[in-house]
Amino acid sequence: MGKKCIVWNCKTGYASQKNLQVEKIPLYKFPKDLEHRRKWVQNIPYKITVEEITENHAVYALHFRNDVPLKKVGRYWAPLEPPLADKNDAPKSQ
Ligand SMILES: [Zn+2]
Numbered sequence: 001m002g003k004k005c006i007v008w009n010c011k012t013g014y015a016s017q018k019n020l021q022v023e024k025i026p027l028y029k030f031p032k033d034l035e036h037r038r039k040w041v042q043n044i045p046y047k048i049t050v051e052e053i054t055e056n057h058a059v060y061a062l063h064f065r066n067d068v069p070l071k072k073v074g075r076y077w078a079p080l081e082p083p084l085a086d087k088n089d090a091p092k093s094q
Contacts, residue, residue: 004058007046007059025060029057043085
């Protein structure tokens with residue numbers, strides 16, 4: 001554990017969401033490639049810069065397109081597209 005979804009107002013992973021089977025929702029780490037990472041950060045309404053992203057930052061699969069293509073990177077699956085900005089119900093913070 002330790003990783004969590006950084007999307008603003010995301011309640012996934014909190015005990016209050018008892019009906020969600022949180023364990024089964026994949027949590028995707030940010031890509032290592034800086035250009036890819038920048039696109040992810042742009043679509044996430046959270047005050048964070050590309051440089052501040054660490055191994056402990058992640059985004060739940062539900063913030064991505066349902067059929068987002070995945071690529072295996074080491075032991076993990078990595079989405080090939082950034083999260084969807086309009087799947088987040090918060091205004092983008094600047
Ligand atoms: Zn989330």
